[in-house]
Amino acid sequence: MVYKKPFVKEEYDKRIISVKKSMQDAGFDLLICQDPASMNWLTGFDGWSFYTPQAILVHLEESAPIWFGRAQDAKSARITTDIPDNNIIGFSEHLVHHRSEHPFDELAELVVSRGWGRAHIGVELDAHYYTARAHRHIVNGLPNATISDNREIVNWARLIKSDAELIYMREAGRIVTDTMNKAISRIKPGVRQYEIIADVYHTQTMGFDHKFGDYTSLCPLIQVGEGTSTPHLTWTDEPLPNQGLVVMEIAAARRHYHAPLTRTMHLGKPPADIAKLAQVIVEGGDRAMAAARPGVTCEEVEAVWQTVLKRHGYTKESRVGYSIGLNYPPDWGERTASLRPGDSTVMQAGMCFHFQSGMWLSDYGAAISEPFVVTEQGGERLSDVARELIVIS
């Protein structure tokens, strides 16, 4: 078989060097990364095996990373990464869902066997799959180590995208454009929600010019009528009504790089309040994205949005955006920079965000969002779907 790695080896080497620099600054000898996006970003490791404990280890004095995971997935590490064979370590099968033991007992033994039992170790204390039990087994297995929260050190390293990464971001943007336009073309009274979603999945996987889409970190979301007042409902068998709101939030992913996008549709003539809300969302988003240049902080961009909102008498408490890039389920956000008050992260060229301008009021909601990349000219939109309340007549 031919497996095309998403990046050349030099790209991964650069990433490891940059993370080692962050480790030195933070006082860590060793990182244990379980977030599948961090694992992939550091090494290229890919596969839906993140439901069992696994990790990439990076030690300051070890040139290559170490892959640790289930024995049956070791071959995936051999296929998808350049990690040398002696750094690919499978754990014993009986540890899967064991009542008292845990795969990370063997991870701790591995760390000791490499002579790192007294290391300063940074763990991803809040990574989705780094469970409290997993952490307990690492702590118990490494009594002489100093173990602390690495505070998303790799997530922060992922924040600025390289030119090679931006190619995938833009391709994902093109796929999500095609996918949202496909969904919009299917929205008619009487069409059932799941029929639209089936086409969304098909389009987002087919991609374009053999640039296929990967699975996205959230499933496609659709809300109808009163359901638009909350953002995370999924599809049902309900036929679309003759009149009313439909909000869809979907993404596309190229080699796991995500471009998410939200649009609001109205079946029939929209009431004035909804039309106005949509107009304000578009205006606020346009102004804020224009301000998203290198040197500006995340909270300053959010303040531009809030100014527009306030002038029209609206409030939105939830953040209006978050950084995006390489990710795996359950979330396409990077859990680092957010567009919200108090976030003083300084924007730099190559950072990517999802400007999520969703407004969820008590009885209905609307969202017209954009994925964008920070450039000297302001936020460059990665997708190209009509920025307006889309009226289906």
Added chain:
Amino acid sequence: MVYKKPFVKEEYDKRIISVKKSMQDAGFDLLICQDPASMNWLTGFDGWSFYTPQAILVHLEESAPIWFGRAQDAKSARITTDIPDNNIIGFSEHLVHHRSEHPFDELAELVVSRGWGRAHIGVELDAHYYTARAHRHIVNGLPNATISDNREIVNWARLIKSDAELIYMREAGRIVTDTMNKAISRIKPGVRQYEIIADVYHTQTMGFDHKFGDYTSLCPLIQVGEGTSTPHLTWTDEPLPNQGLVVMEIAAARRHYHAPLTRTMHLGKPPADIAKLAQVIVEGGDRAMAAARPGVTCEEVEAVWQTVLKRHGYTKESRVGYSIGLNYPPDWGERTASLRPGDSTVMQAGMCFHFQSGMWLSDYGAAISEPFVVTEQGGERLSDVARELIVIS
């Protein structure tokens, strides 16, 4: 909007009563459940919001469960559950991805405010989304409580499916049958992997007779050639070869109840060793499933499989199956009973398993799996795809 709950209220009431009984036996006053499948099973709560901290609380002296989560998702709880409004509690928005605070600081405050600050609390220490940091905030916020691992108490309560649940399991079985047959019909030399996956997604979402499919807990998996020696690779743009192995593992889900299924295809005439391996897998699986009756233990069923394997000179170290039912990403397994040595769980009518007979050898692999329900007549297959090495000529 009309939201059709998957079960009547009495079904949820019964579940809460059964869990309270388990809590009493285990010495817990209060359970904090973050596993989205446990949350759904206890209350019906649904939505892709599990990437932020959320939980269902069950207290022995409180008749209704409590939903705790992000404020914007509280409306989803109102729509999808019967939880009374005063038990639906949203946390403050600024806590999302906060550098030092955590939503579970407010969860701890909620527990104290209800007078449960000294309770014996069972947490899901190994649930996928129950991170080490989340646990730390609960422990720090409840210094007078006794907090311990509830050892998947709700997962175990989910093990035997009710008649109402089995309806969804069988419907999922029918959808996965249609989906696998669709995939098989697409497998031809030159077809690209992602084209097959696009059709898989479409078919598994469309379902039948308006019985739509939900997103499945793993994405569709496809391995080709040497890739068949590891189980969790995902699709690429490679055209299928003229000659060689293809293994696919997919599922279908009805209201989140999963029927997973694996089949092995061979493009062109299969070599004798592969044909023999497939024959042994089918024979071993058939014998073992016939033995899966109430009163037999999980390890006894596995031993039947091993006997067939050994007679033909094969070994398989990994477990040959695990319980299935209601689930959410990243795993459709329930993390309770496994078909493997040492698991003395006694089978009862209504338990459902995925008989995963995958054999991953050093250069290739094969798997012909089945979802089944335990009945007095032995394991009843939930799907109906040809049980053989499928030769594409």
